[in-house]
Amino acid sequence: MLKQTKVIVLHRMPYSDSSLIVKGFCFDFGVQSFLVKSAKSHKNPFKSSLDPLAESEIVFHDSGKSDLHFIREATLIDWFPNLRKDLEKTAMAEVMAEILLRYLPTGLSQELEFRYTEKALQVLDRGKCPQDALARWMWHIADCAGYALSVDDCIRCGNSISGNPADFLFESGGALCKDCLGFFLPHYSPEFLSDIARLTARMPLHDPRALEGEFFKYLKTHLGENREIKSYRWLQEVRGYAFSTTD
Numbered sequence: 001m002l003k004q005t006k007v008i009v010l011h012r013m014p015y016s017d018s019s020l021i022v023k024g025f026c027f028d029f030g031v032q033s034f035l036v037k038s039a040k041s042h043k044n045p046f047k048s049s050l051d052p053l054a055e056s057e058i059v060f061h062d063s064g065k066s067d068l069h070f071i072r073e074a075t076l077i078d079w080f081p082n083l084r085k086d087l088e089k090t091a092m093a094e095v096m097a098e099i100l101l102r103y104l105p106t107g108l109s110q111e112l113e114f115r116y117t118e119k120a121l122q123v124l125d126r127g128k129c130p131q132d133a134l135a136r137w138m139w140h141i142a143d144c145a146g147y148a149l150s151v152d153d154c155i156r157c158g159n160s161i162s163g164n165p166a167d168f169l170f171e172s173g174g175a176l177c178k179d180c181l182g183f184f185l186p187h188y189s190p191e192f193l194s195d196i197a198r199l200t201a202r203m204p205l206h207d208p209r210a211l212e213g214e215f216f217k218y219l220k221t222h223l224g225e226n227r228e229i230k231s232y233r234w235l236q237e238v239r240g241y242a243f244s245t246t247d
């Protein structure tokens, strides 16, 4: 049976001298694995459409007997060229790809996750606040996975919070209002709490890396696996290197 779908290529590995296995996040079918024959030869008909982090439209054959499918046609939609020129942006996209590969169930449609990932790649490539893309993506993915954090309403009294929350408790599920914080000191800086409010207001973040770090810990805890996400460490190394060379 032939199936057609949009796909974001997450990972690619050699299978034999001439073939590759490509893992892609399909709009209609979730994460799927594809065997691409003679992908390494100059006759490869798919060219850059199956590069990691490319978005393409594909037609593949699903025999129903194997989890490894054959791609018949692939047309490149977006190669995200600006993202690829930047080591930090590439590393941020790789974190998304690794998290999706690790946690998304195979075969099920994950339309919202797909749209958020597609949007994040577009923002990294040509958007206004590329540095916010990963923090925002993690926030949305937590929501999609059923671990939404309350930002607008207080987790304790339920009242809506206007402006910045007085504190944010990841382990309890979100924002705390002034009355419920009382005389206690908040766990986070005013800057962090203002960024939490900026997430929903769709405003640029002051310190996206601080949010990114907290959302990453939150996602890892809730998605229930403790293996390291290697690309996340790589992202920190890339940033450390960029900092030390411009200093």
Ligand SMILES: [Zn+2]
Pocket: 154, 155, 156, 157, 158, 159, 176, 177, 178, 179, 180, 181
């Ligand atoms: Zn409250």
